[in-house]
Amino acid sequence: MDSQIVNQFVRATSSVFGQVNNVSMLKTDLTYFPDGCSLPAPVSVGLGVAGGFKGQFFILMDEAVAFKAASVTLGGKSITAYDRLVESAIGELSNMIAGEASKRLLEMGLDCEITVPAVTRGKEYSTASACFVGKFEFDWGELKLVVKFDSRAQIK
Amino acid sequence: MGKKILVVDDASVVRMTLKQLFESYHYTVLEAETGEEAVQKYQTFKPDLVTMDITMPDMDGITAVKEILKLDAKAKIxxxxxxxxxxxxxAAVEAGAKTFIVKPLHPERVLTTVKKYLD
Structure with missing residues (x-):
């Protein structure tokens, strides 16, 4: 079940990036960290998940990737500085990934509620909880996806 | 004066994009960031149509639809x-929303849908 849940987030990330940004992503790694992990996170977006699956998922990226995503959302406008509009754009992109993932989870029988996205800049991502980390490579650079389970009992 | 649209979304980038799109077609646009703000602004702005997000702080979009319809049973959301x-x-349609557009929002689809309910 755990890998099926994580795969819905992986597929949702790839699908939404393809639809919105017209980029093709390659998943290069997916690793399970039973005791948590620490990762560099110049920009991170976190969303909580409740219901059939309880946990959080985070999208970690470099500022350059955030700028490009914001630029596409804003119709190709050149983005040279990190501001609230960039935060809003990547928050909305993550919201769409969450929406796509929750649709896929419901098809698996897991009815989930997603919280509003919280965007953080310039901090390391760190958790002591069990999590899966997926890595994607694409034309814009690299992106990491962290799927964290509230309880290790959910991981089978 | 053009018809009035209330755009409700907690993401400023979505509000800005929809505002620009609607204004370019001569609609008058007002924005709300939460469901609660949407209900308040509905009463004063009296829009012809509302676009409503679901996941928002304070009051979610489905609750806001119900609250607006209590104020105006003919509201187009x-x-x-x-x-x-x-x-x-x-849940949204049962609450009284006219239809549902799944993001990402494509301008042509949004406009066609808005025009369908406004004209």
């Missing part, structure tokens, strides 16, 4: 949300 799972669509 279109859901614009990333939450496209069947139970959310059903």
């Amino acid at each position: 279109i859901m614009c949300s990333a939450l496209g799972q069947s139970n959310k669509v059903k």
